[in-house]
Amino acid sequence: GAVVSQHPSRVICKSGTSVKIECRSLDFQATTMFWYRQFPKQSLMLMATSNEGSKATYEQGVEKDKFLINHASLTLSTLTVTSAHPEDSSFYICSAIPLPRGLAGETQYFGPGTRLLVL
Amino acid sequence: GESVGLHLPTLSVQEGDNSIINCAYSNSASDYFIWYKQESGKGPQFIIDIRSNMDKRQGQRVTVLLNKTVKHLSLQIAATQPGDSAVYFCAETEGQAGTALIFGKGTTLSVSS
Numbered sequence: 001g002a003v004v005s006q007h008p009s010r011v012i013c014k015s016g017t018s019v020k021i022e023c024r025s026l027d028f029q030a031t032t033m034f035w036y037r038q039f040p041k042q043s044l045m046l047m048a049t050s051n052e053g054s055k056a057t058y059e060q061g062v063e064k065d066k067f068l069i070n071h072a073s074l075t076l077s078t079l080t081v082t083s084a085h086p087e088d089s090s091f092y093i094c095s096a097i098p099l100p101r102g103l104a105g106e107t108q109y110f111g112p113g114t115r116l117l118v119l
Numbered sequence: 120g121e122s123v124g125l126h127l128p129t130l131s132v133q134e135g136d137n138s139i140i141n142c143a144y145s146n147s148a149s150d151y152f153i154w155y156k157q158e159s160g161k162g163p164q165f166i167i168d169i170r171s172n173m174d175k176r177q178g179q180r181v182t183v184l185l186n187k188t189v190k191h192l193s194l195q196i197a198a199t200q201p202g203d204s205a206v207y208f209c210a211e212t213e214g215q216a217g218t219a220l221i222f223g224k225g226t227t228l229s230v231s232s
Contacts, residue, residue, distance in 0.1 A: 021139075034219060040187060042221045043208060044163065093162050095220075108160035109151065 003027055006111035013084055014034035014119055016058065021079045021114045023094030030072035035067075038091040048105050050077040074099070084118045091115055120198060127226055134232040138196040140221050142209035145190065149211040153220070154194045156205045163208060166194070195230075204230045 003026040013019050031052045036044040039094055048069050049057040056069035066088075077096075081088055091102040095108040123133050144152070150171035168214035169176045169183045169192075176183050182195040192209050208228050210220040 006162075043224050044220075046219050046221075049219055091160075095162075097160075107165055107168060109165070113160070113162045115160070 001096055002038065002109045004094065004109050004111040006092075006114050010115045010117075011119045012119065015085050016083055018082045019084055019116060021081070021094075021113050021116075023077045023079070023096070025075045025096045025098070025109075027096055028096075028098040029044060030098060031074060033071060033077040033094055033096045035069060035077070036093045036095070037077050038093060039112075042090075044093060045078075048088055052077075052099060082098060084116070086118045088119045089116055128224070129227045129229065130201050131229045131231065134199060134201060137186075137198050138194075138199045138203070138205050138228060138230075140194045140196075140226045140228065143190060144192060144193040144209070144211050144223075146211060146213065146221070147187075147190065148213045149221075151212050152183070152185060152192050153210045153212075154181075154192075154221075155208045155210060156203075157208060157225075158205045167202075184220055198230075199230050201230045201232050206230055 005024045005026055006020045007022045011019055032049040037042045037047050046059050046099050047062045050069045050071040052071045052074055058064045068081055068082060071077040093110055094105045095110045097108055153168040154166040156166050157163045167178045167181050167183045169185050174185050180197045184193045196203055206225045208225045210222045212220050
């Protein structure tokens, strides 16, 4: 149980185009999903917190107009990288916390990641 | 800002040895800690967690120790196997402030047979 999927797993795009990444919780519902970015040989950096039915909360330094997040249902959150540039090339990972919510700090289940390469 | 960090970027062990991976955290308000394993090109995989009201928790072949006095967290892997080779991250969160995780820098564990 507690499986999170991401699609696509890998994407190559031209500079200036937009790319949408989907994050789905397959066997559970989640009101909260998180988006992380990971550069090679570095740790995961939180980009934003995605809340179902409301606006995402972005971390300092993350441009909300560039990284559009839509949490349309309890099982799906999408991250759209708009007007992508080579410096946006990275490994994007989502995570989700299953419902029902217990104590704060419950385990997050991570997706397999999406490798984005912008040429 | 406050962050979680690991003491060593790499650790090399022989198959069958016990491995100890360390992590120091700086946020004394953190009350939930998790160890993740990440293999190349994959997302983090949950290993074990511990809450701040505990100082030790055991799983299958893994043990997490929490020392709140010195803000130190460790992951012990017994009888390390080649399949344990990966990058290990500790992560922390403040329960009351939400559940966003702060990740440490990671330790690359290499197991040779």
